[in-house]
Amino acid sequence: xxxxxKIFTILAIxxxxxxxxxxxxxxxxxxxxxxxxxxxxxxxxxxxxxxTVEVTVAASEVSGSDxxxxxxxxxxxxxxxxxxxxxxxxxxANSNIGTISISLTDDEALEFVKQTLILSFQEEVxxxxxxxxxxxxxxxxxxxxxxxxxTMDTWPDETTWELYNLTGAPELIGSxxxxxxxxxxxxxxxxxxxxxxxxxxxxxxxxxxxGGPTYSVSTAAGVLVADTTLAGANSSATFxxx
Numbered sequence: 001x002x003x004x005x006k007i008f009t010i011l012a013i014x015x016x017x018x019x020x021x022x023x024x025x026x027x028x029x030x031x032x033x034x035x036x037x038x039x040x041x042x043x044x045x046x047x048x049x050x051x052t053v054e055v056t057v058a059a060s061e062v063s064g065s066d067x068x069x070x071x072x073x074x075x076x077x078x079x080x081x082x083x084x085x086x087x088x089x090x091x092x093a094n095s096n097i098g099t100i101s102i103s104l105t106d107d108e109a110l111e112f113v114k115q116t117l118i119l120s121f122q123e124e125v126x127x128x129x130x131x132x133x134x135x136x137x138x139x140x141x142x143x144x145x146x147x148x149x150x151t152m153d154t155w156p157d158e159t160t161w162e163l164y165n166l167t168g169a170p171e172l173i174g175s176x177x178x179x180x181x182x183x184x185x186x187x188x189x190x191x192x193x194x195x196x197x198x199x200x201x202x203x204x205x206x207x208x209x210x211g212g213p214t215y216s217v218s219t220a221a222g223v224l225v226a227d228t229t230l231a232g233a234n235s236s237a238t239f240x241x242x
Contacts, residue, residue, distance in 0.1 A: 033060040034069060034091075034121060035130020042114060044140040050105040053135065055119070057089045059096040067091045070122035071100060079117045079137055080109040104137065112145055112192035114138045141194035144241050146219055148174070148202060149190040153212030157181035160205045161215065166238065167198030178207070201238045209233040 037056035045051040059067065068090045083104035091098035102117070104110075114136040121129040152159060160177035164170045174193055202225065204215050211230035217239055218224055224239035 031060060032126060033128045033130070034058070036119065036133035039133060039135055041134075042136045042138060044138055045104065045106045045110060046140050048106050050103060051137075053102045055100050055102060055133065055135075057091065057098045057100065059091050059098075062094060062096045063091070065093050067098075069124070072120045072122055074118035074120055074132060077116055077118045079104070079115045081105065081107055081115075081137075083117070085117075085119075102135070106139055110137060110139050112139055112141055112194050113190075139194070143194050143196045144219055146193045146195045146200075146217060146224070146241065147190050148193070148215065148217050149188070150176075150204065150213055150215040152179060152184050152187045152189070154185050155181060155206075155208065155212065156184035156187065158207040159213045160207070162203045162205075163193065164201045164203075165195075165198060166201050170201075177205075195241050197241050199238060199240050201236060203234060203236040204228075204230055205234045206230050206232070211235075 035058060037058050039053070039055055043051060043053055057069070068088050070088055071086065073085065081104050083102060085102045086100050089098045089100045115138065117135045117137065118132050119135075120132045123129070148161070148163060150159070150161060156177075156179035159179055161175060162172060163174035165173050174191065176189075176191065179187070179189075202215065202217060204213060206212060209232055211232050214227050214229040215235070216223065216225055216227045217237070219241075225237040228235055228237060
């Protein structure tokens with residue numbers, strides 16, 4: 001009798017655990033779920049080179065047949081260079097993993113400010129999809145990223161600026177403005193440059209001569225030119241990259 005009681009107890013416990021496990025699976029919300037696997041947040045592209053990024057898509061279950069899903073590029077994406085990406089992704093039969101390849105080539109449109117590519121899935125009845133995937137692309141910089149920042153006044157159409165390499169004969173390497181009035185009133189703009197070691201200078205102009213805009217220069221390591229506000233027709237500053 002004692003042996004029968006032990007066997008009955010073991011079977012009862014086994015049924016309880018099995019039912020709990022099944023209930024947890026139903027409540028997990030992962031059934032019929034498809035999502036993007038994590039991808040590096042920033043992809044650095046070598047200058048004038050082509051980069052290919054593999055993106056993994058995972059399903060919650062394995063199926064005996066191929067499954068194909070539509071990939072969408074969100075309008076909020078800022079990636080300006082030409083790139084190729086398939087419109088669909090297929091998860092092969094007897095697997096829960098599929099991949100898509102994104103290919104892009106560096107050109108003048110891809111600089112040192114991160115540009116984003118935002119991907120999502122087209123909705124399908126009976127399926128749930130994970131969060132959108134955002135991938136940031138930037139051109140690789142083997143030197144120092146230097147940020148020139150400028151804040152406009154109420155007359156941005158009077159503002160222009162120039163950045164010079166002063167190592168040797170002065171060489172203009174960047175410029176901007178005039179800006180739109182009133183669209184750029186009090187706008188805070190920034191521009192990134194990949195600079196080699198050497199001496200540099202920046203000049204900001206106000207065509208009316210009454211000043212107003214404020215500018216600065218910095219790197220990830222610190223400030224090279226502190227906030228400077230024009231008091232007249234122009235203002236200039238120099239800095240050195242070690």
